Amino acid sequence: MAEPLDNTASAKQRFDTVLIANRGEIAARIQRACRELGLKTVAICSEADKHAPYGKAADGLICIGPSNAAKSYLNQDAILLAARLTGAGAIHPGYGFLSESAAFSKAVENAGLVFIGPEASSIATMGDKISAKRAMIAAGVPCVPGPDTSLPGVAAAVERIAQEIGYPVIIKAAGGGGGRGMRVVPEADALHEAIALTREEARQAFGSPELYMEKFLEHPRHIEIQVLCDAHGNAAWLGHRDCSMQRRHQKVVEEAPAPGIAPDVIHSVGLACVKACRQIGYRGVGTFEFLYENGAFYFIEMNTRLQVEHPVTEMTSGIDIVHAQIRAAQGEPLDLRQDDVRCDGHSFECRINAEDPDNFLPSAGLITDLALPQEPGIRVDTHIHAGYRVSPYYDSLIAKLIVHAPTRAEAIAKMRAALAATRVDGISTNLPLLRALFEDEAFARGDMDIHYLEQWLRQRRTA
Amino acid sequence: MSAIDLSDPATIAVLTDALIAAGVDGLEITKAGGHLRIVVSKGEGARVSLIGNAQPDFSAPLVAIVKAPMAGRFCASHPSAPAEAEHLPRAVSDKDVIGFLRIGFVLLPIPAGRSGLLTRRLTEPDALVGFGDPLCEIEPLQ
Structure with a gap:
């Protein structure tokens, strides 16, 4: 690791209350991390989410606007006002909504609050694909x-x-x-x-x-590298993920580590990502996304936020990424060295969406009953419960089913059992699709690219 | 999905509030049992007509709820106003200010939005309220 720089203005910022500027499972996930770190939480909600369980569990809850996300979760002024009224010292943006808005990061910092994420300049650099590519080339990260x-x-x-x-x-x-x-x-x-x-x-x-x-790469896989940086110039990469199972560019299943990639090849790419983070003065967690074809990596973009699929890296590395993200925002130096990072076993994550498994139309409504698996090696990140009403206003993700096992084959077997034990009544979900996918032989072999799921769905429709 | 009782005054009040909040001028719903028409006329409150078998029970007053337009701390009256300004019940016109939201040093006036009798406050003074939280009840003047 680099020598600590400790020269940033934000290096020593402390707060005891975090406003979670998001909803759904990630709001519940961040709330749990804050509790574990002894921090108070303020939940915000739209009118549609007034009865969400994480709102009731928070130390403070404030409705910031109507159901339309543009007037609530995307309303920067309403969120800053809520932070001011509740005395929050920091804002965690989660993913989606304002999480990758350089203007929001800047507005939070200008309001005297801590943005739990990178500085606005980093978000702006990586948000522009051309400047991001230029920065990556300068750091020796392979590009398309x-x-x-x-x-x-x-x-x-x-x-x-x-x-x-x-x-x-x-x-x-x-x-x-x-x-x-x-x-x-x-x-x-x-x-x-x-x-x-x-x-x-x-x-x-x-x-x-x-x-x-x-x-244009014709048959690539989608591989990601998770990085973690503090405000003192320390950085590490925590492992890699394969997110090739996508439908219309939306990830459906993710796994860590990416199967079939030689450790020495990925190691050099991981180190280049860390170097790039130092060069742009990156703070917090981030993800470098690559296309991988014929043994070569090609950088496509960096996500300057927490990813939906961060749990698979947590399961294989043993590092709580949200804890680390919050600690970095509090100005604490990174408490691990690159050599400390391990990848143990294999992890899968299935995104359970409230949607029709055949035509993928969103399925809003009342969840009348719910069964979720509870076993060692199985984790469910969710905000739903029996009696919860799924809103038609937002993303259809209602739960993430995550498993961990010593090998990929064992992790597949564990996910099959976990999916079989999962039941959501009252609305349609993509559970039947996920169960069928985990019986697919090519998927079990790790023999897929970013087009595989779409082709598999087409074959199922015509069969 | 449960059937909506279009003759239920509470349902009509909710629909009316939703129309006013959304800035929609009117709504017509036709079902086998009847036909509901709500027309929102500026300054006069809503005019409701209902045609069909079911007739609404308007013996109970149609209570309108004034809701918080944004987050803030609720003040029943201006800090410099005399105590009697908080007296309830009292008649109000649609433009009368029936309370404030305090946001830092700023006091945001809350208009009644309709004429009627301000009967009840639903929020304690200085309570933190969010968007849409109920603040006061206004009943029609007899």
């Missing part, structure tokens, strides 16, 4: 072939870049993310139309028409 500059407006220059990269290429919005604002170009004839369409989409969706171009 393509220039680290935005696309020029001159048609001939764009054609030249595409020729140099080699078709197929992908056009992406610099301010995009989450699978939106991108278009694959298989050959030269489709280039200019794809650029025009993506530029307009980027302008409307992200407020900036800036685009960039990369080589």
